Amino acid sequence: MGETIPIAIPRKGRPLESVLDRLANRLGIGDLADDISSTLRHEKALTKGSLSSDHDVYHRLATYSTVENPTEPEYTLFRDDRAGKPRRIVFDSVTIPLEGVESVPDGTSIQLVGREEPFRALRTHEFALGFDSADLVLEEVVELRPEPLQRIADVNARIDPTDTDVRVVTGLGDTVYHTLMATPDATPPSESVDREFLEKYAGPLCIVPRYERLVQAVLGTDILDGIDFVYPDSTVEEEAAIADTGAGVYLTVTGSTAREHGLLLGEQLFPSETVLMENTAETDATVDAVRSLLADGETETELAIGR
Incomplete structure (x- = not known):
């Protein structure tokens, strides 16, 4: 039995779709990614009132999450911030076996786990890897200096290692x-x-x-x-x-x-933009292999000046 690496990802919205696009391209899971995206777009439309359903949110949740194995996506409920604070169905989890991927040990799987704030879940050492908005990193942990930031590498250089072990690996380009x-x-x-x-x-x-x-x-x-x-x-x-x-x-x-x-x-x-992050204190050889698989071949995203 191989190792399962949990990865914190956003529960909904553009950042989640960007993560799913990255995984579809890297791992060949286009059908799964499309299924999750289309389900959540449908549920968002229901929450906004632009679509209607004969079934209430609890019935729909039960239908979505009656799964036979962890390789099928599950969903959960989130209290939306729209008027009336309606319940909204959002992503919860799915397990993806990395069968036949030469760069990772045999039997390795990844488990995508939905979090409201994946960056903070990495900060508290719940996960070694995760995806979240680069904004949150800048909002919380970078050191303020007289000169401006220019590149992702500068973000990491301004993170106090005594404050957090989380570092940005690469951006996903959903800018x-x-x-x-x-x-x-x-x-x-x-x-x-x-x-x-x-x-x-x-x-x-x-x-x-x-x-x-x-x-x-x-x-x-x-x-x-x-x-x-x-x-x-x-x-x-x-x-x-x-x-x-x-x-x-x-x-x-x-x-x-x-x-x-x-x-x-x-x-x-x-x-x-959405970025891949790691908690450097929680990595091992398998986590390193998964990180490299998800980040391979990407050009470092710049915090561009003068564009």
Whole structure:
């Protein structure tokens, strides 16, 4: 009987789909990945009210999770943050045998285990490997310095080894950007909305509260002299709050909502992306082999400046 390596992964959303895409490409589990993704998209639509079902959430959960072996996916319930706090079905676990994979010992399997915050599960030594947003690493454990962060390698260099044994291995490329944006009134004529703009800017900068430390880490503390963070009211759309403030930082994919609020899209300050992580205190030869399998052939993702 071989070893089963548990891997913490997100329970839902874009990060989970990115993990499933990576595993489908590495391990040839496209059908399993598609099954999990389609189930969760369907359940999300039911939670949002854009679809309806004749069966309640408990009946659907029982149907999904009546499985004959651990190689079939199981699901669990999560209290969603939408109005009314509805119950939502999210991913729980599945075991994937790595049969015929030469780079790992015979009989090795991985068990994907859903967690609300996989990074914190690695920090508490529950897992040796996991996937989570790079944002959470920057929000919690990187050291703040005057100079900005530029690459994933810089993130690891700024983690105090006495604080955590978790390190970032590689990014998955599912990148959206924390983007600097401002109103035309806040932007001097002929100037770009970029870091140089921030160096001259003095006043409020609107950000989501949880990203305060992240923004400080990636921009560097020097550039923030004369800048005061303000936060959007929970009842106001983030882009609307930035438009009222004059300048801010928020996640963008297309930037269409920001433009609808009259904002100029500026520099893509840093990427928000799912990353593979390891707890270096919990690794052994089999974990190392699995990590290499999941990360093999990937180019290190940069926290890019000036894109």
